[in-house]
Amino acid sequence: MTKRNYWLVKSEPSAYSFADLMKEPNRTAYWDGVRNFQARNNLRAMKVGDGVLFYHSQSDPNAVVGIAVVAREAYPDHTAWDPKSEHPDPKSTRDRPVWFMVDIRGEAELKRPVPLAEIKATPTLKHMMLVKAGRLSVQPVTETEWKTILRMGGMEKA
DNA sequence: GCCAACGTTGGC
DNA sequence: GCCAACGTTGGC
Numbered sequence: 001m002t003k004r005n006y007w008l009v010k011s012e013p014s015a016y017s018f019a020d021l022m023k024e025p026n027r028t029a030y031w032d033g034v035r036n037f038q039a040r041n042n043l044r045a046m047k048v049g050d051g052v053l054f055y056h057s058q059s060d061p062n063a064v065v066g067i068a069v070v071a072r073e074a075y076p077d078h079t080a081w082d083p084k085s086e087h088p089d090p091k092s093t094r095d096r097p098v099w100f101m102v103d104i105r106g107e108a109e110l111k112r113p114v115p116l117a118e119i120k121a122t123p124t125l126k127h128m129m130l131v132k133a134g135r136l137s138v139q140p141v142t143e144t145e146w147k148t149i150l151r152m153g154g155m156e157k158a
Numbered sequence: 159g160c161c162a163a164c165g166t167t168g169g170c
Numbered sequence: 171g172c173c174a175a176c177g178t179t180g181g182c
Contacts, residue, residue, distance in 0.1 A: 010180090036165075057180060116181080135164065135179050 006141040007046060008053040008064070008130060009104070018054045018066040018109060027106035028071050031138075032079045033087045035099060039138040044074040046102050051146055054106075055130065056113075063113035064149055072103035111154030124148050 009031060011017065021029055034040055052068040076097035079085035092098035119125045125148055129139040141149075 012180090038165090062181070133164090134181070137179090 002047070004050055005045070005047065006051045006053070006143060006146040007042065007070075008055055008128075008139050008141050009068075010055045010057045010137045012058040013056045014058070017056065018106065021054065021066070021068065021104070021106040022109070024106070028103055030072075030101045030103050032077050032101040033085075034077070034101065034138060035080075035087050035089060036137060039136055040098075040100055042136075042138040042140060043100050043102055045140075046070045046073060048073055051141075052104050053141060053146070053149060061113070061115040061117065063115040064110065064119075064153065065113045066109045067107045067150070067155070068104040069107055070102055071105040074100040074102050077101040108155070110150075112152075114149050114152045118152065119149075122148065122152070 013019075016029075021027060031043070034043055048070050050070040052070060053064045054066040054068055055064050056062060076094070077092070077099040078094075079087060079101075080089045080092035080097070080099040081094060082088060089099060116130070119128060120131055125131075125145055128141070128145055129136060133139065
């Protein structure tokens with residue numbers, strides 16, 4: 001078995017919250033709309049079973065609120081070639097897709113959200129990409145960061 | 159609502 | 171290929 005990797009995805013809860021994910025059939029949704037190359041490359045590096053931290057941005061407070069798992073590896077984001085979607089991109093076509101998405105399945109809400117302010121104040125977390133590259137919507141997380149956040153979030157086993 | 163950071167676009 | 175202008179994101 002290859003090593004499990006960890007990621008963090010951001011969403012504005014007013015657009016799509018962790019609670020919304022947990023209400024989906026099988027708690028599973030496709031993660032569409034990523035229109036940034038670095039974020040896309042991270043999406044394409046995800047493997048089924050990888051851990052995903054779900055972060056609420058533009059929120060009060062901004063915080064990691066839940067954990068999810070990659071349920072399907074990257075496949076073309078069909079919303080890119082749908083002119084009626086929220087993020088159409090004429091450069092992406094069925095034949096030559098530019099943008100991709102994965103499926104993620106919600107696993108558990110953190111017993112206690114881990115706010116950005118605490119992440120910044122925690123020595124082992126203050127180098128997270130979340131802090132340094134705040135705008136990147138899909139980013140890698142180290143195993144240490146994953147375990148630390150789960151512990152701070154009140155999740156025993158991790 | 160403001161502003162900083164930063165990715166993208168387009169003129170040259 | 172450079173770089174200024176512009177748009178978007180996201181923290182505060």
